[in-house]
Amino acid sequence: MTKSDVLIVGSGAAGAAAAWSLSRNGLKVTCLEQGRWIEKSEYSHGQSDYELARQSEFHKDPNVRRWPEDYPINVSGTPIRPLMMNAVGGSTVHWSGHFPRMRPSDFRVRTLDGIADDWPLTYWDLEPFYELNDSMIGVSGLAGDPGNPPRGVRQTPPLGFDVACEAYFRGLDKLGWHWWPSDNALISEVFGHDRSACNGCGPCDIGCPTASMSSAHVTYWPMAMGNGVDLITHARVEEVTVDENGSARGVVFRDEAGVRREHTARVVIVAANGIGTPRLLLNSVSSQFPKGLANHSGLVGTHLMFHPVGFVTGVFDEPLDAQRGPLGGLMNCQEFYETDLSRGFVRGFELQLSRSVGPLTTANGGLSGVPVAWGAGHHRALGKIYRHAITITVMGEDLPEEINRVTIDPQLTDADGTPAPLVRYRLGANSKKMMPFAIARAQELCEAAGAVEVLVDPLVQDSGWHLMGTCRMGNDPERSVVNQWGCSHECRNLFVIDGSVFTTSGAVNPTSTIQAIALRCADWVSQNFQDLYA
Amino acid sequence: MSERLFNAEQLALLTKVQSQLIPAENDMPAAGSVGCASIVHEFLREHEELYELVLRALDAIEKSTGDASFIQLTSEEQIEILRFVEKSAPEAFAELVRQTYNAYYTRPEIQAKLGIHGPPQPDGFEFPSFDVSRLDRVKARGKLWRDA
Ligand SMILES: Cc1cc2nc3c(=O)[nH]c(=O)nc-3n(C[C@H](O)[C@H](O)[C@H](O)COP(=O)(O)OP(=O)(O)OC[C@H]3O[C@@H](n4cnc5c(N)ncnc54)[C@H](O)[C@@H]3O)c2cc1C
Numbered sequence: 011m012t013k014s015d016v017l018i019v020g021s022g023a024a025g026a027a028a029a030w031s032l033s034r035n036g037l038k039v040t041c042l043e044q045g046r047w048i049e050k051s052e053y054s055h056g057q058s059d060y061e062l063a064r065q066s067e068f069h070k071d072p073n074v075r076r077w078p079e080d081y082p083i084n085v086s087g088t089p090i091r092p093l094m095m096n097a098v099g100g101s102t103v104h105w106s107g108h109f110p111r112m113r114p115s116d117f118r119v120r121t122l123d124g125i126a127d128d129w130p131l132t133y134w135d136l137e138p139f140y141e142l143n144d145s146m147i148g149v150s151g152l153a154g155d156p157g158n159p160p161r162g163v164r165q166t167p168p169l170g171f172d173v174a175c176e177a178y179f180r181g182l183d184k185l186g187w188h189w190w191p192s193d194n195a196l197i198s199e200v201f202g203h204d205r206s207a208c209n210g211c212g213p214c215d216i217g218c219p220t221a222s223m224s225s226a227h228v229t230y231w232p233m234a235m236g237n238g239v240d241l242i243t244h245a246r247v248e249e250v251t252v253d254e255n256g257s258a259r260g261v262v263f264r265d266e267a268g269v270r271r272e273h274t275a276r277v278v279i280v281a282a283n284g285i286g287t288p289r290l291l292l293n294s295v296s297s298q299f300p301k302g303l304a305n306h307s308g309l310v311g312t313h314l315m316f317h318p319v320g321f322v323t324g325v326f327d328e329p330l331d332a333q334r335g336p337l338g339g340l341m342n343c344q345e346f347y348e349t350d351l352s353r354g355f356v357r358g359f360e361l362q363l364s365r366s367v368g369p370l371t372t373a374n375g376g377l378s379g380v381p382v383a384w385g386a387g388h389h390r391a392l393g394k395i396y397r398h399a400i401t402i403t404v405m406g407e408d409l410p411e412e413i414n415r416v417t418i419d420p421q422l423t424d425a426d427g428t429p430a431p432l433v434r435y436r437l438g439a440n441s442k443k444m445m446p447f448a449i450a451r452a453q454e455l456c457e458a459a460g461a462v463e464v465l466v467d468p469l470v471q472d473s474g475w476h477l478m479g480t481c482r483m484g485n486d487p488e489r490s491v492v493n494q495w496g497c498s499h500e501c502r503n504l505f506v507i508d509g510s511v512f513t514t515s516g517a518v519n520p521t522s523t524i525q526a527i528a529l530r531c532a533d534w535v536s537q538n539f540q541d542l543y544a
Numbered sequence: 545m546s547e548r549l550f551n552a553e554q555l556a557l558l559t560k561v562q563s564q565l566i567p568a569e570n571d572m573p574a575a576g577s578v579g580c581a582s583i584v585h586e587f588l589r590e591h592e593e594l595y596e597l598v599l600r601a602l603d604a605i606e607k608s609t610g611d612a613s614f615i616q617l618t619s620e621e622q623i624e625i626l627r628f629v630e631k632s633a634p635e636a637f638a639e640l641v642r643q644t645y646n647a648y649y650t651r652p653e654i655q656a657k658l659g660i661h662g663p664p665q666p667d668g669f670e671f672p673s674f675d676v677s678r679l680d681r682v683k684a685r686g687k688l689w690r691d692a
Binding site for chain 2: 053055056057058059060061062065113114115117118121122132133152154156157158159167168169170171172179183186188189190191208209210211212213219220334335344347348368369370373374381382384385386387388389390396397
C-alpha cells in the first residue's frame with residue numbers, strides 16, 4: 011500500500027491538467043491510468059492505408075476497438091454512442107482539438123431561460139483558468155471575436171484557410187451571419203517542447219504524429235512528470251475506498267499483471283470522464299454509501315448530456331480538396347447560439363466547418379452516413395463527393411434530464427470482471443425541435459456557398475465525443491453531486507473534475523471548459539489541502 | 545488459423561463479386577483485378593468475427609445461384625444475385641462491401657488515380673495564412689454574446 015497526497019484516477023484532459031497544477035504547488039501526486047502511452051510509431055499517417063486506423067486500432071468507439079484496457083459499454087439504450095480513448099492523455103489522444111469556450115450565458119441557463127439549472131460558478135470565475143490553460147497547452151486562433159468575451163492573444167495564429175473554407179466564408183457573408191476562425195488546441199507555429207507546427211496532414215482523429223495537437227500526453231504530462239508526478243499506467247481502478255468516517259481512503263486497482271493493489275491518499279480526485287467517473291463511483295459501494303460513493307442524492311450517473319450532432323455536407327462542382335488540412339472545426343458560426351424563442355426552442359447551436367476525409371472513409375459513408383453505392387456508377391458517385399465535399403458539423407446544446415443516465419450493467423464486465431456501464435439516453439423535446447432548425451440553417455449555408463448538392467446525416471450515431479453531466483455541480487446537495495470546486499457534497503476529500511460535473515452543456519466542444527474547471531479545482535485543493543483530510 | 549482461410553473456389557468467387565461491387569469504369573480498374581481478394585483474405589485471417597460475416601455473405605451468394613456457379617452467370621444475373629443477398633443478408637453483405645472498399649482504396653495505384661501521391665505524412669499540405677480583413681463585416685456587427 012502506497013500513500014500520496016493526492017491520487018488522481020484518469021490521465022486525460024482533466025487528470026493531466028490537475029496533476030500539473032497540484033504538483034507545481036509541491037503536492038505528492040500519483041495518477042492511475044488504465045491505459046498506456048501511445049507511441050509515435052503506432053500512428054499510421056505515413057502509410058497508404060492510414061484510413062483503416064479509423065476502423066480498427068484508433069476506432070473512437072471502445073466497443074469496436076476492444077483494447078484490453080478498454081471497458082465495454084452497453085449502448086443498447088442510446089441512439090448516440092459514447093466515444094473515448096483509454097490511454098495516457100485520454101480522449102485527447104485522438105480528438106479534433108476544436109477548442110471554443112462556453113459563453114457567459116451557458117452558466118446561467120435557469121436565470122436567463124427558465125430551464126435546467128444555473129452553474130454554481132460563472133464564466134468570469136473560470137476565465138483566468140481558461141487563459142492559464144491556453145497558455146500552458148498552446149492554442150491557435152484569433153482574439154477579438156465579437157461572438158465571445160474578449161480573451162488574450164492566442165499562442166499561435168489561426169490555422170490556414172484555403173479555397174475549401176473560402177466557399178463557406180462567401181456563403182456566410184452572403185447570409186450576413188457571424189463567423190470567426192475557431193480556437194483550436196492545435197499549434198500553427200512551434201510551441202512547447204518536441205512539438206512541431208501543424209503541417210495540415212489531415213486525419214487528426216487517428217492521432218497526431220507531429221504532436222501539433224495540444225493533447226494532454228504531449229502538453230501537461232511531460233511537465234507534470236517533470237514536477238515529480240508518478241503516473242502509473244495499466245492501472246485500472248475498481249473502487250474508491252472509504253474509511254470509518256466516510257472519507258475517501260484511496261482506491262483498489264489492478265496493476266499490469268492483474269494483481270489487486272491498494273493505493274491510499276489524503277485526497278482522491280476522479281477524472282475518468284463522463285462515463286468512467288459515474289461507473290467508478292457507482293461501483294464503489296460500502297456500508298456508508300450503499301448506493302455508490304457520493305450518491306446520497308441518487309444523482310450519480312444521471313443528467314447525461316452528449317450534444318446532439320448532425321453532419322451537413324455541401325458537394326461542389328469544383329474540387330475543394332477539403333480532405334487536406336486539420337479535420338476539426340476551423341471556423342465557428344455562432345449566429346444561432348443564444349436563445350431566440352421565435353425559433354420554437356430554447357438555447358442554441360453552432361455550425362463548425364469540419365473539412366473532409368479521404369477516399370476510403372468517403373466510400374464507407376463517412377460524410378453522409380450512407381456508403382457510396384456499389385456497382386455500375388460507383389466511381390462516378392465517389393468522384394462527385396471525394397475532393398468536392400466539405401462538411402459542417404451542427405452541434406446543439408443538450409439539456410440535462412434525469413432519465414438520461416449511466417448505471418451499472420447487471421451482467422457486462424470488463425476483462426477483470428469489474429461491472430461495466432449501461433447508458434440510457436434519448437433525445438430531449440427541445441433538441442428534437444432544435445436540430446431540424448439547425449440542420450436547415452446548415453443546408454441554407456451550403457446552398458449560399460454554392461453547393462450543388464447537400465448530404466445530411468441528421469443525428470450522427472458515432473458522435474458521443476462529449477460526455478457530460480453525470481456528477482453535476484451545484485450548491486444544493488439534493489440536486490447535485492459536487493460543489494463548485496468539484497468537491498463531493500458527502501465526502502470532503504473526494505473530488506470530481508471531468509466533464510461529469512457540467513451542470514448544463516452549452517453548445518460548444520467541452521474540453522477547454524473541462525480543463526479550466528480542473529485547473530480551478532486543483533488550485534482550490536492546493537490552497538485548502540490541510541483542511542481536507544484533518 | 546488455417547480454418548480461417550478461404551479455399552481457391554471461395555477466393556475466385558470473392559474476386560468475381562468484388563469486380564461487380566467496384567467494376568472497371570472510365571480509367572478505374574475493377575476491384576477484382578487489383579488483388580483486393582487476397583488483401584481481404586489476409587486481413588480476415590486476423591479478424592475472426594469479420595471473417596465469419598464475409599464467409600456468410602459468400603455462402604449466401606453461392607446458395608442463391610441454384611445449380612449454376614456464380615462465376616458462370618452473366619453479369620446481369622450476378623448483379624441480381626448480389627442485390628438479393630444485399631436484402632436477405634444485409635449485415636454480412638455490408639461487411640463484404642466494406643472489406644472490398646477497404647482493400648481497393650488503400651492500394652497506392654488506386655490512390656494515384658485519384659490524385660493522391662503518397663500518404664498524409666511526412667509532407668502534409670501547405671495553407672495560405674489567414675487574411676484577417678475577411679472579418680471586417682463580422683467585427684462591424686459589434687458584440688453578439690449575452691451578458692450573464
Ligand atoms: C473522436 C473524438 C474527438 C473529439 N474532439 C473534440 C474536440 O474537437 N474538442 C473538444 O473540446 N473535445 C473533443 N473531444 C472530447 C474530448 O476528448 C474530451 O472532452 C476530453 O478528453 C475529456 O477529458 P477527461 O479528462 O474528462 O476524460 P478523458 O480524456 O476521456 O480521460 C479519462 C481517462 O480516464 C481513464 N480511466 C477511466 N476509468 C478508469 C479507471 N477505472 N481506472 C483507471 N483509469 C481510468 C481512461 O483510460 C482515460 O484515459 C473528442 C473526443 C473524441 C473521442
